Amino acid sequence: MRRIESQLNVGSEEFRTRERHNRLLATDLKERQRRARHDRPQRDVDRLRRQNKKLVRERIEALLDPGTPFLELSTLAANQAYDGEVPGAGIVSGIGIVSGREVIIHADDASVKGGAWYPLSVKKIVRTLDIAIENRLPVVHLCDSAGGFLPAQADLFADRHLAGRIFRNQAILSKLGVPQVAIVLGHCTAGGAYVPALSEYSVIVKGTGAIFLGGPPLVKAATGEDVSVDELGGARMHTSISGTADYAADNEDHAIAIAREIVGQLKKQEKWPLDWARPEAPYYDPSEIYGVIPTDIKQQFDMREVIARTVDGSRFHEYQPAYGTTLVCGFARLWGYKVGILANNGVIFNDSALKGAHFMQLCDQTRVPMLFLQNITGYMVGREYEHRGITKDGAKMIMAVSGAEVPKITVICNGSFGAGNYGMSGRAFDPRFLFMWPQSQISVMGGEQAANVLADIKVRQLARAGQRLSQAQIASIREPIQEEYKRLSSAYYSTSQIWDDGILDPVDTRNALGVAISATLNAPISQPHYGVFRM
Amino acid sequence: MQHSFTIADRQFTAWLSRAGDGYCLHVDNRPVPVSLQCGGDGACVLHVDGCRHDAVVAVDGDVVHIHLDGATFAVRYTDPTHRYADSASAASDDVALAPMPGVVVAANVRCGEHVEAGQTLLIIESMKLETAIKAWRKGRIATLHVGKGDTFERSAPLVTLAPAEAGER
DSSP: OOBOOOOOOTTSHHHHHHHHHHHHHHHHHHHHHHHHHHOOOHHHHHHHHHTTOOOHHHHHHHHSOTTOOOEEEOTTTTTTSGGGOSGGGGEEEEEEEETTEEEEEEEEOTTTGGGOBOHHHHHHHHHHHHHHHHHTOOEEEEEEEOOBOGGGGGGTSSSTTSHHHHHHHHHHHHHTTOOEEEEEEEEEEGGGGHHHHTSSEEEEETTTOEEESSOHHHHHHHHOOOOOHHHHHOHHHIIIIIOSOOEEESSHHHHHHHHHHHHHTSOOOOOOOOOBOOOOOOSSOGGGGGGTSOSSTTBOOOHHHHHHTTSGGGBOEEESTTSSTTEEEEEEEETTEEEEEEEEOSSBOHHHHHHHHHHHHHHHHTTOOEEEEEEEOOBOOSHHHHHTTHHHHHHHHHHHHHHOOSOEEEEEEEEEETHHHHHTTOGGGOOSEEEEOTTOEEESSOHHHHHHHHHHHHHHHHHHTTOOOOHHHHHHHHHHHHHHHHHHTBHHHHHHTTSSSOBOOGGGHHHHHHHHHHHHTTSOOOOOOOOOOOO | OOEEEEETTEEEEEEEEEETTEEEEEETTEEEEEEEEEOTTSEEEEEETTEEEEEEEEEETTEEEEEETTEEEEEEEEOHHHHSSOGGGGTTOOEEEOSSSEEEEEEOOOTTOEEOTTOEEEEEEETTEEEEEEOSSSEEEEEEOOOTTOEEOTTOEEEEEOOOOTTOO
């Protein structure tokens, strides 16, 4: 397969300016991730140490096979919620290797509010288990949660995708034959008690681990019964009397060792036999991506330069290179796995939309996973394009992206605006994984235009009420609206709300995609079938 | 179709095929049994038609440097999609056409000016997106079809470069 010939001038001033800018953004991302992972109030760390508990990341490290990759998901969940006091939404999730098996981990972080579940914690656990279902990944639960955060119960309890969904997902996993192992490292109270109960295997630590529907204070209040934690739901009781847990462990390391042994004897998953070749590093240096991404989201760049720095050997077989040129389509390999790539190179026209729908069907027919690289302001507007049916051509893309059976993975590299987000496999279209780059923006329309529309409405309202506004007053209305719109369309807000599976340093994208593609191959792929395409 | 290689400005074609437990090299329509065992440091033992040669191999992108029997060779692989592409086809592209309808926000060059490949000629804006029209090769600006503030339709000519002279491609 031929190599992309990069047009990038790495000696240019433009390259250096962009590189400086984007390296700073990557450094900022790393710092935010470091804080979310490690900065905790000392009293919480001291409390866990007194209880002979490991920190959540120490537990995960002990669980994983040394030297294997771990793809952490949604590290910065809740970074703009709850006054920033619930880093990672109090949950760590990610894909790693345990005893040679690919698994997904859900771990409560007891150093954050005692591991209490906030609404976004619930969303993160549900998403983790959705990933397990879609990709047939065995789950290891590291349970140490104080239970639902009561003041926010209305936002985490009753609705379809709230707390109950965790347990529904566990039951569905079991039904699909995807095993779960729970390690009870702290108290699992109320709903949380169902996590080990719904797992095929559960290990519980003597002394610190406990499972009960209602803890001792609640029992006392309800029935007047005085009962100790150990009697009510300790390791010895559950593994010898109730049968709610399976293995009692003497300490955390012991529990993790038992869990590793359990995972090691799980049936090895047969993976989808995707075309694979020996991986080859990109010919062009991936760190040059920093010099590709413009400093202003309005500036266009050639996504081939990103592809060249992401795929094996920078080799890319471009499909229909002269047709519908604003959507680049083609085949490449990523860590040896064959993928079909759809990458935006400008506004989507009728021909680009047709090409996209056609290429997606081609990938589906040939059982090749699809990688979407988004930088999309939307579909072309105007009389000429409506007459040519731009809306129905966009609908064809949506029909194809929704109906495709092969795994889809989406990276929002820069802009993700309006219907472009839909046609290019946005979150609502169930890509198996969706990642963002730090400078990317996502909203129903571009920030400047939307803020102008919102500000104009406000100005007109005031004008109707008889108020005359000076230019300075109008600006003072416009600016906060613009600022807020900018915040709500930033990658950090998106990842805070778990609209994505995490923000990637662009340079790490290749590695993250390697782990992600490998994970998707645990699930079978159905035969292609679609709805009706409006021709 | 065989693979193409260049060694010291000479073109060679060859193909490696499986033969029993080993490999066969096809050169000049003649199959030759070959085998290659490589150590970690690039030192290799090559057998061609039963004769043993010691070689040192270093790979640098598409170029493989080989030290063999006291001589050094640089072997460059040429992708067949490049080798057989008609090199004249690129020359017909003297005109940059508008990728989409829009407006010119900046014109950075004047008629008659010499430009380098990759130099920004125009910046256009369409659908809130700025696109730089860059010189696709070295050359001289023959015609600037639009100026700052001009609007244009899709596929309208924007810039024409004077026909390429030798050394400009």
